[in-house]
Amino acid sequence: MTLSVVALVATVAVGIGTYAMRSSFIHALADRDLPPAVREALRYVAPSVMAALVVSLGFGGSAGVGWAEIAALSVGGVVGWRTRSLPLVLVAGMATLWALRAAL
Amino acid sequence: MLVPVVPFALVLGLAIAESPLPNLVGWLGSSLIFGGSAQLTVVTLSTEGAGLAAVVAAGLVVQTRHFMYSAAFAPVFAGQPSWFRWLGPYFLIDQQFALTSLRVDDPPDSFRRYYLTVGLAFWVVWQATVALGLVVGPVVPGEWSLDFAVPLLFVGLLTAAIDSRPALVAAVAAGAVTWATLGVPNRLGIVLGAFAGIAAGVGASRR
Numbered sequence: 001m002t003l004s005v006v007a008l009v010a011t012v013a014v015g016i017g018t019y020a021m022r023s024s025f026i027h028a029l030a031d032r033d034l035p036p037a038v039r040e041a042l043r044y045v046a047p048s049v050m051a052a053l054v055v056s057l058g059f060g061g062s063a064g065v066g067w068a069e070i071a072a073l074s075v076g077g078v079v080g081w082r083t084r085s086l087p088l089v090l091v092a093g094m095a096t097l098w099a100l101r102a103a104l
Numbered sequence: 105m106l107v108p109v110v111p112f113a114l115v116l117g118l119a120i121a122e123s124p125l126p127n128l129v130g131w132l133g134s135s136l137i138f139g140g141s142a143q144l145t146v147v148t149l150s151t152e153g154a155g156l157a158a159v160v161a162a163g164l165v166v167q168t169r170h171f172m173y174s175a176a177f178a179p180v181f182a183g184q185p186s187w188f189r190w191l192g193p194y195f196l197i198d199q200q201f202a203l204t205s206l207r208v209d210d211p212p213d214s215f216r217r218y219y220l221t222v223g224l225a226f227w228v229v230w231q232a233t234v235a236l237g238l239v240v241g242p243v244v245p246g247e248w249s250l251d252f253a254v255p256l257l258f259v260g261l262l263t264a265a266i267d268s269r270p271a272l273v274a275a276v277a278a279g280a281v282t283w284a285t286l287g288v289p290n291r292l293g294i295v296l297g298a299f300a301g302i303a304a305g306v307g308a309s310r311r
Contacts, residue, residue: 001156006156006159008128010163011129011133011143012136013163014146017163018136023190023193024171025175026181026189029178033175033178040309046261047265047271047278048278048299048300048301049145049162049166049278050258050261051274051278051279051282051297052162052279052293052298053145053148054258054279055279056291056293057152057258058255059286076256076259077263080260080264081266086257090111090253093252093256094256101249
């Protein structure tokens with residue numbers, strides 16, 4: 001399968017799955033609630049998936065990661081931790097990358 | 105609320121434009137998935153050559169939080185007409201949930217008007233900004249390295265998600281297991297790492 005076919009099929013599948021999740025309790029399960037254990041587990045989905053993605057994309061990819069990129073990602077991480085603002089993470093990280101590339 | 109949506113959609117559009125994938129992936133994803141993290145996950149992983157199973161599994165796991173929104177809104181939607189119960193869930197993105205859950209005690213028809221107004225506003229801004237990224241992407245000089253915005257965005261989403269000690273434990277465990285399973289083909293290590301992280305987070309919260 002080519003990259004594009006994988007992307008297209010996955011897009012359709014994730015799209016259908018997303019609507020199914022968004023409508024699940026509104027339609028089929030209207031008289032039920034999430035079991036507490038499931039609700040608890042769902043709280044840790046975002047930090048787990050994002051950490052897995054960052055590690056896999058950062059260390060498992062074909063692209064070489066240099067010191068400027070590592071520094072920029074670290075700055076982005078600190079800014080995100082302090083401010084919780086995506087726009088600021090993007091601005092600070094990109095500015096760090098450009099500044100280091102210009103200086104080195 | 106609209107502020108984080110705009111750079112996110114722009115980065116997504118740019119990432120698709122600079123990937124080897126056809127722009128159709130962008131158009132289709134923005135309308136079918138209508139969810140930034142999941143769409144960016146699908147686009148990035150398939151560009152990196154991950155297998156179909158890993159791409160779909162990672163994309164779906166990212167979206168599981170929507171079960172919570174759906175469960176929270178089930179009683180609110182129960183008093184709404186059938187067409188709205190079919191159409192409404194489509195707009196149920198994170199920001200939509202955050203904004204409209206403040207108005208659930210409104211009368212049903214005024215809640216419905218507010219929900220649809222907010223949902224359509226997010227939808228239009230999202231589609232237009234992703235489209236802008238798709239169009240602008242090929243024109244942006246390569247030296248700007250705008251593709252680097254994608255890992256930055258994931259780092260931003262990660263730091264935003266770490267809001268408690270168990271969440272930090274979950275992230276560290278997920279990262280470690282993913283790192284240890286980098287050799288697993290088709291990037292299925294992401295799925296293994298995610299489940300290990302969720303288990304570690306639940307374990308840490310019970311102590």
